[in-house]
Amino acid sequence: MKYLHIAHGGKLVNLIVDKSRAETLKTLSRNLESVTLPDPSISDLELLMNGGFSPLKGFMNKTDYESVLDRMRLGNGTLWPIPICLDISEKEANTFNVGQSVAVRDSEGFMLAIMHIENIWPIDKEREAEILFETQDHTHPGVNHLFNKKGTHYMGGPLEGIQLPLHSAFKRYRHTPAELRNLFKKMGWRRIVGFHTRNPLHRAQYEMTLRAMAEAKASLLLHPVTEQIRSREIDYFTRIHCYLDIAKYYPPNMMLLSLLPLSMRMAGPREALWHAIVKKNYGCTHFILGHGHADPGDEKNNTLQYKPEEGRKLLNRFAKEIGIEIVSFEQMVYLYEDDIYVPNNEIPPDSKPMTLSNDEFHEKMRTGRRIPEWFTFPEIVETIRHAYPPRHKQGFTIFLTGLSGAGKSTIAKVLYARFMEIRSRPVTLLDGDIVRMNLSSELGFSKEHRDINVRRIGFVASEITKNRGIAICAPIAPYTSTRRQIRELIESYGGFIEVHVGTPLDICEGRDRKGLYAKARAGIIKGVTGIDDPYEAPDNPEVFIDTSDMTPDESVQEILLFLERAGYTK
Template sequence: MTVKPQFSPYAESLLVHFRRVESIKSESVSYPSVDLGVRQLCDLELLVNRAFYPLQGFMTRDEYESVLEHMRLPDGALWPIPICLDVTEKLASSLATGESLAIRDGEGFMLAVLHVEDIWQPDLGREAEVVYGTRDPARHPGVRAFFEETKPWYVGGKIEGLHLPQHYDFPELRLTPSETHRIFSQNGWRKVIGFHTRDNLHCAHKEMILRAAREAGASILLHPVVGRPRSGDLDYFTLVHCYKQFVQKFPRNMIRLGLTPFAERFAGPREVLLQAIVRKNFGCTHYMVSEDQGDPFAANGQDLFYPRGSAQEVLAEHVGDIGITMVPIRRMVYVEDKSQYIAVDEVQPGMSVKEISSVELRRRLMEDLEIPDWYSFPEVVAELRKAYPPRHRQGFTIFLTGLSGAGKSTLAKVLLAKFMEMSDRPVTLLDGDIVRKNLSSELSFSREHRELNIRRIGFVASEITKNGGIAICAPIAPYEEPRQIVRELIQGYGGFIEVHMCTPLSVCEMRDRKGIYAKARAGLMKGVTGVDDPYIAPSNPELRIDTSEMTPTEAAQEVFLYLEEQGYIR
């Protein structure tokens, strides 16, 4: 028999009394401890502030298995996605049930204590298959993140919270469920419609939200997530400034803006069920859901991973379990003849419909073109222009990849000199050998360490790019996956130009300035890229350059022509 969960609008937080805090801190001197990553910190905060009610801690094995098998907790309460504390094998082997584990943030500040009830090694492939619908990381970026981030052992048990994670940014917007309930009561809001977003909002979104709120007779909780950043996301601070301008366009006392540290998994319908449970715990009576909500490829022009509309259908089947009304989002378009927005299903033949995609918006911002008033609010556009300067004022990374001897270092030096002559941006050279000596000296040439070296280069380049500089990277970078990770990281901040130095291996061996090919052929050196270790050529680089057919200066000219065509230089 299914038991309906009793969602308590006034569920107490898991924060203990201040006198208990002092007791725990005193006892914790002997506790083992774990420092949480970003995803884990988001989960902990929602556990402690009771946005994840009725959970009282990280899931035990029984709870985990029940959620995977039945999408419910052992008591019958609906719960779609495991919320588990993943730890290293080393830490797991040092723990025993009945012990306590100190939970700390990345700086070592103690936030909570977990009373260990279960320690087990899950089948992560099975979990991915059940939650995401696939275990293939190439098909689903959420699965890729899951496998990359999740440690191999789980620890479950109830938690006692000492402090919520400290946030120094926008504290007035980081409302807990108890605070939103109090605000709703003070304002006399009996019906509240929740809106989940991580994207920028414009005129069409205002009309869409207003229509849904009026039809439901509800006030609005605009509840953007500020958990883990995703590649290509707008700068978080800019987004919040845009949200603050956006809510000013609504009638007074109709909308409230609040931020929630929700770590999105992009698990489709299951994700949307969890979103709805969280919004119910924040006091919402209604929840707006789009046709592609929770999909990893929503709104980016790619084919959806989950069937269109499946999120709405699954939530509609479970509204009784959650106690929230699902409101389907109706997409709005601007009709020039009427000079107003109408629902797309109300468009009549012959009407002149105008839209601007997110890709087109970014292009207009980068090329300093007009953004029409019918599309967005001038105050929002002003904030966006700060985050998306024209390309000739953006930072960018030139990522040269190819075999040893392909001409990467020589071309990098020519580019460095030319950029220094231009002197309009700071320029940094991250040559493969220089990085190996100064940044990755302790790494070997195993595949794992090669990938780590490329990620380090990508991180440094992303910081340079974010701050408006030019990074010239020249590693061998033989594997496609880490190159793609670097691309995704850097494109969130500026330009990324991948240059495949496709000089043939035979020419590279003839050059062999370092003698590595000769040593490899003589059996004196192992793991040499191109000899006994593969080089996976980039699938879609911006440029391919063969230095057996051109001089370094000519190769540099190819790069500069591309940069000029794309608007990065003038």
């Protein structure tokens, strides 16, 4: 364990061992079990090893985890509001033992560190969700990740780092805390205000950073996260190009772009406090707290999930303990008459402020609608349009869902023929039976295996959509959560049109070509959707079709009309 004593704040933990120890660990690793980390945990690992998460010396043990949840402090009393834990599967939890050392690897098998296990314990996901996110609603991205992507257990213990994760793009914009602090010193920066963001900078955020620089009398560290929070948000590469586009608008030598390998949890005030600690570790003297910091928002109602004043209270309460000054702002709004942005609490009487939320902006971006000139810079629009073209140039997925015998496959085949006739884009038919034969032949028909098959269909469709083709999918896809996840994945690349083929069960049973319903009614087979396994009907599909009184051609016509109205055809 090494500590680096550098100006602008405290001790930085450096978990990277020296060359001699690294060679010893590599030799020892040949006889060790391995644990492979997903991308969010890789991000945590990098910040643990490079000192960004100082004073942590590894993934939290159970004592620190419980203490952080209960009182936002480590077991030794050090302020720390967010659990940094390594989640593992139940199988791994039964394989590893306390006191054992394991090799920590990335998805390609490269060994990054050795972990010495202190604790393994089951995750109480309901408790963690309520304390950390104040909700168990799966539409919250942090809750969704906790329940649907994390393993069943946590494993904690100190780390010995061998090498930091590899990054292939934008390498010159990546810095460790020690490198960044040395760079500040070299440039003569003594006051640095850090701005943490997960979105491109538009005019409101740009004006806010200028105000913060003036108020703090400081230079700006633009410190965006590299991990994408939601699949529907702007991708990493496009976001970085947007930051490079806006750099020229800042005064010379007063702004520095550095990419932060942090995986956000979207935990509101707690997370804002966490970001302030991380910014302090990276050498910042000031921290910008904007409106709704680390808030996932409520997409349906276009409101915030957490109260902004709670974040301000929390940071102001602990700012002195962290050793950083907080520069907080109300929501920035546009005054058309004066062509300026001001905080919400500075709006003159009789003025009519204008705003555009990130969700509204993303909707305009995905649908190809005009983005107002007052909202952002022309370079940003051009960069985003390059990655997200108008709808008539986007790829899209037609996702037909419904009971067996509802008519999905027939509609899909007719639709495929019509698109081949139109020849506007490459088109691929991903019928459930076809995919099961070619991609999922090893799967059975359990609930778990059927869900895996649907997810595979969604992944292939997302790749087709990404490359601006048309994917036609026709699985049963009975579960709302799976369809929602597939939608989120595909909408990050193009359009997702959910077609509920809602033909009633009695009609479907009358068409029982495969004999599934008859066997299920007779008790010969189990788990048939609609009989002894539920079908969760879509609440708000783009198109609803009932083939009990519609021909396949009429059904296809409904889908094509929707595509025309939505702007996917031209």
